[in-house]
Amino acid sequence: MATNAILTENLTKVYGKLTAVDHVNLKVGEGTVFGLLGPNGAGKTTMIKLLTGLTDITEGEAYVAGFNVRRDPMHVKQRIGWVASEVILDDDFTAWENLWLQAKLQSLPEWKDRAENLLTYFGLLDRRKDRVKTFSTGMRKKLEIALALLHQPEVVFMDEPTIGLDANTRHMLWDLIIGVNKEFGITVLLTSHYIEEADALCEQISIIDHGKFVASGSPTELKARVRSDFVELETREAVDEAQLRTIPGVSDVRTQGKTWILRVSAAEEVLPHLFSTLKTDEIRRINVEKPSLETVFLDITGERIDQPGSDVPDYRKFYAQMRRARQ
């Protein structure tokens, strides 16, 4: 257990009739960035709640920073940091006052030097006396990460930290997360439903779906598991599935209404056969995907990680509502 920052044994959480996390065994090495990848409702946030002691464990055990979450939750909480999907700060307080409160909550007698260093690192030192409500979303995210690092935690949990952010802010945060991991040697457990985020940041990934881990490994290992290409096809009318299966190079066909997902050996070889099998005016849209974490997820679960219509909240609206409510 000495080299595992996080370890779970058959970790399970049941809400009524719903098993949100189902006998999960997880090992996260010290100093790594570990990704929990899955669609909305897969069980990622529940995993974080279980590992941080925020919700009771139904069955199994969890160890974080060497402490049993069920028996020693306060020792765990002294050693973890948390970055939420939405920014959670006291808007009417200054950056420094937010840090002061975090220092009090963590019982830190000496915190000012550390706070100044963190504000310097995140480029916020000259704004420390400004109220947080005047900060941009990126600055607020930076401050939130600074709060999570103030007490020098061993493990930081980041629950979909870049959801709802624009591309520039997201990439800025990626650099910060990598920096935090390298600079401070902190273990990061990150949940995301952004494939490219997990690919860019994580050394190890577990794919979670319906509360179960369905695959684990490094991004390279996971991508190597899927040697096939995927062709996604949208047609005007329903087509005969048997007809698609007869196309040379097609190894599997899945359908979602008028959208067909073909698992193929090499897309460039299959496409001419596909076009000769189907009339071109039958095809509304066609999309070819080479092996990626997205296709890994598609291959394992039969679904895309972020299905159209999934309930991704608009956090810009959320922040605006929150600010208005506090005024």
Place this chain on the structure above:
Amino acid sequence: MSQRSQFVGLYGRELLRTFRNPWVLVITFVQPFMWLAFFGSSFSGASPALVQQIFHTDSYIAFLLPGVLSTSMLTVGMFGSMSTIQDKRFGFMKRILLTPTSKATVYWSKVLGSTSRGLIQIPVMIVAALVFGVRFAGDPLMWAGWILGIFFLGLGMSCFFLAMTASSTDWQTPGVISNFITMPLMFASGALLPLANFPAWMQAIASVNPVSFSSLLGRGIVVFGTVDWSYLGYLALFAVGMLLAGTAIASRYLKAE
């Protein structure tokens, strides 16, 4: 593990939030004047003899002051509850409970925060009464006891509200509870009128109503210069009982979200 640091942080947060909200301050300062102006004027047309006969003093405002301060303590817990629900809905409670802070500490900080907010009204109300020409009786020890009694009442009521809403995330819950309890506790007490004219069943309620204890304690001191310390004892018991029960409930049921 000592929770002193966490308590100082969270209680400080409550005070800072209160003093940074201009509307809270405006209402805190304006409300006592309105109470005294509207209620205090209700007997201004009555003859001094009638006022003396009913209230045993020639100033209804002096009679009313301890009752109004007691009544205002009924609702301070509602603000603490609403602040707690806001913390749950905006995720701040999660931020707190992901640090080594016990639920009891969160509860105590909220309870004391809302009680402190209610206490701000005391000096404002006293100044308002002086403006309305009231002359006070009593000595400093008695006054300290009276203010302590109001503190106990506010603490007990805040404990009650926050315990009742420990697991709630619905903005409406504190208001509903407030509407439900404020009227009976206010009118079935000696806060606004003398108990002597109440029917027996209302006198029975008033005899166990902490709002009565606080009102009668204060009235004896500021109007007549006499004190019945047993009222302070009852109020202390009420506050301690509510604090113990509320701490047990919050430790078990306070939700992070």
